[in-house]
Amino acid sequence: MTGTSSDQSAGTSSVDQRIGRIETEFRAKRDAGHKLLVPYITGGYPGWQDAIRACAARGADAVEIGIPFSDPVMDGPVIQQASQAALDRGATPAAVLDEVPSLDVEIPLLVMTYYNLVHHDGHRRFAHRLVEAGVSGCILPDLPLEESEPWTRAADHEGVETVMLAAPTAPDDRLPRVAARARGFLYSVGVLGVTGERDQLAATATALAGRLKAITDVPVLVGVGVSNAAQAYEATRVADGVIQGASMMRRLIDHGPDAVGDYVAEVRAAIDRD
Amino acid sequence: MTDSTITDTTTTPTRFDADSLMSEPDSTGRFGEFGGRFVPETLVPACQELEAGFREAWADPAFRDDLDTILRDYAGRPSMLTECFRLSEHLGLRVFMKREDLNHTGSHKINNVLGQALLAKRMGKTRLVAETGAGQHGVATATAAALMGLECKVYMGAVDVDRQALNVFRMRLLGAEVEAVHSGSRTLKDAVNEAMRDWVATVGDSHYCLGSVMGPHPYPWMVRQFHRVIGDEAREQCRAATGADPDVVVACVGGGSNAIGIFAGFVDTDARLVGVEPAGGAAVRHGVPGVVHGMRSYLMQDEYGQVEEAVSISAGLDYPGVGPEHSWLSSIGRAEYPNVTDDEVVEAFQLLSRTEGIIPALESAHAIAWLSREGHTMQGQTVVVNLSGRGDKDVAQMMDVLGDRGDA
Numbered sequence: 115m116t117g118t119s120s121d122q123s124a125g126t127s128s129v130d131q132r133i134g135r136i137e138t139e140f141r142a143k144r145d146a147g148h149k150l151l152v153p154y155i156t157g158g159y160p161g162w163q164d165a166i167r168a169c170a171a172r173g174a175d176a177v178e179i180g181i182p183f184s185d186p187v188m189d190g191p192v193i194q195q196a197s198q199a200a201l202d203r204g205a206t207p208a209a210v211l212d213e214v215p216s217l218d219v220e221i222p223l224l225v226m227t228y229y230n231l232v233h234h235d236g237h238r239r240f241a242h243r244l245v246e247a248g249v250s251g252c253i254l255p256d257l258p259l260e261e262s263e264p265w266t267r268a269a270d271h272e273g274v275e276t277v278m279l280a281a282p283t284a285p286d287d288r289l290p291r292v293a294a295r296a297r298g299f300l301y302s303v304g305v306l307g308v309t310g311e312r313d314q315l316a317a318t319a320t321a322l323a324g325r326l327k328a329i330t331d332v333p334v335l336v337g338v339g340v341s342n343a344a345q346a347y348e349a350t351r352v353a354d355g356v357i358q359g360a361s362m363m364r365r366l367i368d369h370g371p372d373a374v375g376d377y378v379a380e381v382r383a384a385i386d387r388d
Numbered sequence: 389m390t391d392s393t394i395t396d397t398t399t400t401p402t403r404f405d406a407d408s409l410m411s412e413p414d415s416t417g418r419f420g421e422f423g424g425r426f427v428p429e430t431l432v433p434a435c436q437e438l439e440a441g442f443r444e445a446w447a448d449p450a451f452r453d454d455l456d457t458i459l460r461d462y463a464g465r466p467s468m469l470t471e472c473f474r475l476s477e478h479l480g481l482r483v484f485m486k487r488e489d490l491n492h493t494g495s496h497k498i499n500n501v502l503g504q505a506l507l508a509k510r511m512g513k514t515r516l517v518a519e520t521g522a523g524q525h526g527v528a529t530a531t532a533a534a535l536m537g538l539e540c541k542v543y544m545g546a547v548d549v550d551r552q553a554l555n556v557f558r559m560r561l562l563g564a565e566v567e568a569v570h571s572g573s574r575t576l577k578d579a580v581n582e583a584m585r586d587w588v589a590t591v592g593d594s595h596y597c598l599g600s601v602m603g604p605h606p607y608p609w610m611v612r613q614f615h616r617v618i619g620d621e622a623r624e625q626c627r628a629a630t631g632a633d634p635d636v637v638v639a640c641v642g643g644g645s646n647a648i649g650i651f652a653g654f655v656d657t658d659a660r661l662v663g664v665e666p667a668g669g670a671a672v673r674h675g676v677p678g679v680v681h682g683m684r685s686y687l688m689q690d691e692y693g694q695v696e697e698a699v700s701i702s703a704g705l706d707y708p709g710v711g712p713e714h715s716w717l718s719s720i721g722r723a724e725y726p727n728v729t730d731d732e733v734v735e736a737f738q739l740l741s742r743t744e745g746i747i748p749a750l751e752s753a754h755a756i757a758w759l760s761r762e763g764h765t766m767q768g769q770t771v772v773v774n775l776s777g778r779g780d781k782d783v784a785q786m787m788d789v790l791g792d793r794g795d796a
């Protein structure tokens with residue numbers, strides 16, 4: 115269990131302070147004036163591997179791979195539907211992770227899933243599985259700061275970067291504590307609500323990103339409710355980048371992996387505009 | 389183990405029920421290793437605000453007075469403790485029923501809902517969101533919303549919308565909006581997910597009126613406090629009737645609110661506490677600790693940690709988890725959690741109807757089914773059964789199950 119494969123961490127004495135691959139790359143890109151784009155793709159949904167390859171080829175800086183869970187409370191209809199379809203086809207955490215090495219992409223990968231799958235597997239074991247699969251980071255949207263310690267201890271130990279979520283409802287005194295625990299980047303929740311496309315970028319999206327930028331040097335990415343290229347542009351005028359899930363998955367569901375790639379290129383072009 | 393950044397909330401000045409085995413959970417909302425607050429970050433401040441609001445209200449005599457008054461003048465409390473002579477004779481026991489079926493809206497659910505609705509108003513909320521299984525909690529919430537002038541939205545699994553059509557109509561009549569949930573197993577667990585999604589989006593003006601002793605802290609504790617009136621009354625009533633505490637206290641367990649309410653009155657006596665689960669939703673017996681719906685508790689799940697679907701004849705017990713305090717009471721051996729089959733429940737439903745002239749809710753019939761199966765092992769003992777609800781809502785379903793036999 116003691117992370118034989120986590121060679122990145124070899125020789126690093128202060129594991130908790132180590133800056134991992136995602137954060138290193140994201141800080142460097144941000145500091146060079148590059149806006150960050152992280153698509154979300156549901157693992158196990160038909161065409162998911164090609165969709166991730168297309169993301170990598172067309173301008174994504176990292177990809178968030180969803181491991182489907184039976185009770186996805188932070189997800190709206192599109193991602194619920196994708197998760198259910200993946201589960202119906204037999205997607206399991208191990209089956210999804212087993213395929214990750216064969217994706218053969220250059221950008222870092224994260225896993226987004228719900229805490230019970232981690233809890234059930236065991237914190238150390240799950241963290242170790244991620245490392246073995248070549249996954250650099252992890253997002254658990256139902257594991258808030260106060261409950262996160264058993265997981266983050268294991269993740270830090272194995273060298274997995276735990277992305278923390280910050281929400282528009284947080285009072286000012288909470289945000290620095292959330293930011294301090296964030297590794298990789300800080301996920302600025304764009305809207306009061308679950309994943310899904312919206313006509314407009316919520317005012318809360320840029321407001322929260324602004325509050326976070328003022329208190330942390332960790333890259334700040336807006337996710338949930340960023341629904342098209344124009345909204346991604348708008349969000350990245352304040353934030354360092356965006357995460358897009360429902361709009362990616364709708365394209366994968368309706369049109370397949372190539373459409374995801376085209377869309378990534380479109381968002382990329384939009385956020386690269388000055 | 390816990391990190392130093394833990395509390396935004398004010399630390400407790402008073403610890404409620406400090407001298408009871410069922411006192412407050414710890415500062416992380418845990419009963420032993422069960423409970424906690426596993427919610428999306430968006431909801432953390434709302435849970436903290438609710439905890440602070442509840443603490444303050446529960447310590448305020450004016451709030452307690454208001455609640456006692458509506459429980460008495462509107463819900464009909466105290467509910468009676470009825471000695472069941474013919475059933476007692478049939479089973480060789482001395483059986484009392486705590487008549488939560490006689491409360492306004494027909495079940496124990498109203499106790500909790502009136503408490504939460506009063507609290508929501510006090511906290512300035514204008515809308516209640518609820519999940520419901522059998523529809524009893526939904527009806528109770530719609531009722532409280534009507535009484536207090538709050539908006540109300542109820543989520544109900546599509547399967548339950550079909551089998552509890554009468555309650556759906558009732559909720560609409562009371563002015564609530566009912567939405568059928570088509571995701572997952574389309575029962576109670578999925579209704580909870582959908583209610584939580586709603587709350588994530590509406591947390592500013594809405595209160596999530598959770599219907600059982602489950603969910604993130606402070607719900608399991610708060611909902612227990614609102615239901616402990618059941619046990620507190622029953623203990624006094626039993627002493628008045630028999631001069632002693634009962635030997636056994638029995639209740640059905642879905643999320644576990646009616647059971648925890650009656651257990652709270654007897655946990656510090658010598659009474660044996662029995663929570664009866666449906667065979668198809670036996671979280672305590674067959675589950676392992678897991679995290680869903682904001683809490684760590686026993687949970688039925690597959691080998692990967694996907695939550696399994698419960699299957700029960702009663703919509704109100706169709707839940708793969710259980711409230712964390714029950715997990716704890718089980719883990720320390722203070723309460724036991726056997727289960728009964730649907731067939732045994734159908735028998736018990738008829739038994740109580742015919743021996744006592746009381747048609748029980750299918751949920752409550754689980755407690756009677758256990759008593760009827762195990763009664764021979766406790767001959768002569770005094771048993772208090774929590775009759776959590778009345779069976780009107782189940783009559784149409786039982787017509788299908790029994791066919792003409794219901795008229796026999």
Ligand SMILES: Cc1ncc(COP(=O)(O)O)c(C=O)c1O
Nearest residue numbers: 524642643644645646704751777
């Ligand atoms: C009459 C009745 N009893 C029991 C229950 C189960 O809930 P709990 O276990 O929280 O008491 C329900 C739920 O709908 C119910 O309607």
